[in-house]
Structures are given as C-alpha cells and as structure tokens.
Amino acid sequence: MPPVFRESSFAFEEGQEVPSHVEGRPDLSSExxxxxxxxxxxxxxxxxxxxxxxxxxxxLQVLYTARQRAxxxxxxxxxxxxxxxxxxxxxxx
Numbered sequence: 001m002p003p004v005f006r007e008s009s010f011a012f013e014e015g016q017e018v019p020s021h022v023e024g025r026p027d028l029s030s031e032x033x034x035x036x037x038x039x040x041x042x043x044x045x046x047x048x049x050x051x052x053x054x055x056x057x058x059x060l061q062v063l064y065t066a067r068q069r070a071x072x073x074x075x076x077x078x079x080x081x082x083x084x085x086x087x088x089x090x091x092x093x
Contacts, residue, residue: 002053003052004024004025005022005023005063006023006025007023010067011069018059022053026049026053028049031052035055035060036050036052036054038088042082042084050067064085067085068085
C-alpha cells in the first residue's frame with residue numbers, strides 16, 4: 001500500500017511529489033514494518049500522525065522536509081512555539 005497522508009499538511013516545492021499516495025488520515029499502527037512521521041504540538045504536548053506506510057528513506061526525506069516547510073510557513077520563527085516532527089522507525093520482526 002502506498003504512503004497515507006493529508007497533502008494539505010505539507011508544503012511541497014514545485015515539481016516535488018510523492019507518487020501514488022493515499023489522501024487520508026495516517027494510522028501509524030497499521031503498518032509497523034514501515035516508516036512513519038508524527039508531529040508534536042508544543043502547547044498541549046499531544047502527538048499526532050502525519051504520514052504512515054512509507055517504504056523508503058527517499059520518500060521519508062521528501063515528506064519530512066515538506067512538513068518542515070509547512071511549519072516554517074504556518075508557525076513562523078519562534079523556535080519555542082513550533083510543532084516538532086519525529087520519524088517513526090520500522091519495527092523489526
């Protein structure tokens with residue numbers, strides 16, 4: 001299955017894309033053997049899924065940097081007040 005994420009949560013550069021992704025709410029528990037991305041809200045310290053089912057590190061890097069650009073765009077320069085992003089590594093079986 002291709003990666004699952006909401007494209008509106010990311011800021012892709014022109015010509016940058018993740019081919020054949022599924023637009024929707026990611027579920028990090030659905031494919032524990034693949035990479036995922038999660039965010040953490042700085043104010044209430046809650047975590048939220050950003051992308052799930054990522055097969056390879058190249059796609060992971062594209063999504064990570066696109067999410068960082070979205071945070072830069074939407075949350076400004078205040079390092080203390082910005083959401084953070086973390087990589088969810090595949091679980092080994």
